[in-house]
Amino acid sequence: MVRRKLNRSLKIGVPLLLGIFLVWYSLGNSSPEERERLWESILDANLFWIGVSFVLGTLSHLSRAYRWKYMLEPMGYESSLSNRFMAVMAAYLANFGIPRSGEVLRAVTMSTYEDIPFEKGFGTIISERVADLIILMLIIGGVILLQTDELLLYLDQQNINPLYTFLAAIGMVACILLGIYIVRRSSWLPFKKIKEIARGLLEGMKSILRMRQKWAFIFHTIFIWTLYILMFYVIKLSLPETTNTATSIIMAGFVVGSFAVSATNGGIGVYPLAVGGILMFFGVEKHGAEAFGWISWATQTAVVLLFGGLSFILLPLFNTKK
Numbered sequence: 001m002v003r004r005k006l007n008r009s010l011k012i013g014v015p016l017l018l019g020i021f022l023v024w025y026s027l028g029n030s031s032p033e034e035r036e037r038l039w040e041s042i043l044d045a046n047l048f049w050i051g052v053s054f055v056l057g058t059l060s061h062l063s064r065a066y067r068w069k070y071m072l073e074p075m076g077y078e079s080s081l082s083n084r085f086m087a088v089m090a091a092y093l094a095n096f097g098i099p100r101s102g103e104v105l106r107a108v109t110m111s112t113y114e115d116i117p118f119e120k121g122f123g124t125i126i127s128e129r130v131a132d133l134i135i136l137m138l139i140i141g142g143v144i145l146l147q148t149d150e151l152l153l154y155l156d157q158q159n160i161n162p163l164y165t166f167l168a169a170i171g172m173v174a175c176i177l178l179g180i181y182i183v184r185r186s187s188w189l190p191f192k193k194i195k196e197i198a199r200g201l202l203e204g205m206k207s208i209l210r211m212r213q214k215w216a217f218i219f220h221t222i223f224i225w226t227l228y229i230l231m232f233y234v235i236k237l238s239l240p241e242t243t244n245t246a247t248s249i250i251m252a253g254f255v256v257g258s259f260a261v262s263a264t265n266g267g268i269g270v271y272p273l274a275v276g277g278i279l280m281f282f283g284v285e286k287h288g289a290e291a292f293g294w295i296s297w298a299t300q301t302a303v304v305l306l307f308g309g310l311s312f313i314l315l316p317l318f319n320t321k322k
Contacts, residue, residue, distance in 0.1 A: 041239060041291035049238035050299055053231045057303040060227035064088055064128075067220035070213045071124035072116065079114040082318060086311035087113075093308025096266040103129075113319045131217070135225045136258060143255050146248040229254055235296045241288020242279070249282040257296065266304070272297045 065085035072079055087109040091102030107121035183191045211217055232254045236242040242250075253275045260274035261267035272293030279289035 037287035038290050038294075041241065041287050042294060045291065045295055046238040049234045050295060053234050053238075053296075053299045054303060056227050056231040056234070057300055058307065060224050060231065061085065061088055061092070061303070061307070063220050063224050063227065067128065067217060067224070068124065070211055070217040070220075071127060072110075072121075074210075074212055075120055075124075077114065077116045077120075079110065079116065083110070083113050083315070085307075086315050086318070089304065089307040090311040090315065092304045093312070096304070099262070099265055109315065113315065128221075131221050132225070135221060139225070139229075139251070139258075140255050143248070143251045147252055231300070232257065232296055235292055235299065238295060239288055239291055241285045242292050245279070245282075245284055249279065249284070252282065253278050253292070257293075261300075266301060267297060 062085055065081060065088045068084050068088075069079065069081075087106045090109060091106040093102075094105045095102040103122065103125045106125055107116075107118050110116040110121045111118045183194050186192075229251070233247070233250055236245055236250055256278045257267075257271055257275045260271045263270040272290065274293070275296060276286075276290035276293035279292060280286055284292070
């Protein structure tokens with residue numbers, strides 16, 4: 001019991017402390033002039049485009065809630081859009097406190113207010129995460145293609161032979177395939193659990209293909225990620241330092257941010273610094289790049305805090321008869 005509580009405390013505390021440390025470290029290693037310029041850039045940002053980003057982010061979450069019905073209806077469950085939306089937003093807010101707890105909360109919420117069994121609700125959430133992962137992988141592939149010249153130039157500047165990088169990539173793929181083979185053949189308990197997770201992901205992918213309205217589901221999936229990209233992209237228009245930044249560079253920042261947001265509670269510390277870092281790598285001024293990262297993170301966080309907080313309050317009020 002004590003060990004379980006300790007593990008939970010570490011899962012919550014370590015990412016949060018890491019994020020706080022990174023913020024402190026980044027600001028501490030900046031000169032007073034750099035901190036002042038960063039603050040001025042943030043304060044002088046165009047609020048119109050920040051507002052547009054906020055609206056786009058809200059629409060993406062609304063679309064996610066709407067998309068969810070396509071996975072619930074084939075199992076015979078009807079649910080209201082308002083409950084689905086509030087479940088989604090409450091889940092995002094929960095991730096700020098306990099990383100990756102949101103998916104469980106979503107399923108619990110629908111079980112409580114819509115009488116959808118937890119196991120089935122959670123299964124649909126895993127399935128939609130598979131669809132999101134596929135889209136993210138496609139975006140990453142596109143960004144790599146867009147930035148091929150820059151990557152080759154960087155490798156040349158670092159005196160790294162691209163052939164060695166290619167061979168290393170092949171080696172990594174070979175190791176992954178070997179690992180899959182070992183996991184499939186092994187009866188070791190941890191590997192059995194990995195196989196169960198893999199089977200669940202495959203089932204999730206199959207459930208999407210078996211869906212009666214799969215094209216509507218696919219449309220919303222693409223729509224959600226288009227809104228994610230636009231929410232991120234329009235932030236560049238709020239800052240003079242990034243207004244003329246190439247789309248390919250903004251997309252590189254989007255990909256980095258997509259991974260960084262899960263590193264700490266809500267991406268605090270890691271997200272703005274990672275996004276700012278990749279923009280600086282491609283030549284954006286330091287204060288402008290860091291301001292972009294902070295504004296983007298703050299806008300996304302504001303959406304979650306506002307609607308997530310309201311969802312926790314309104315869910316029981318909207319479902320007083322349940």
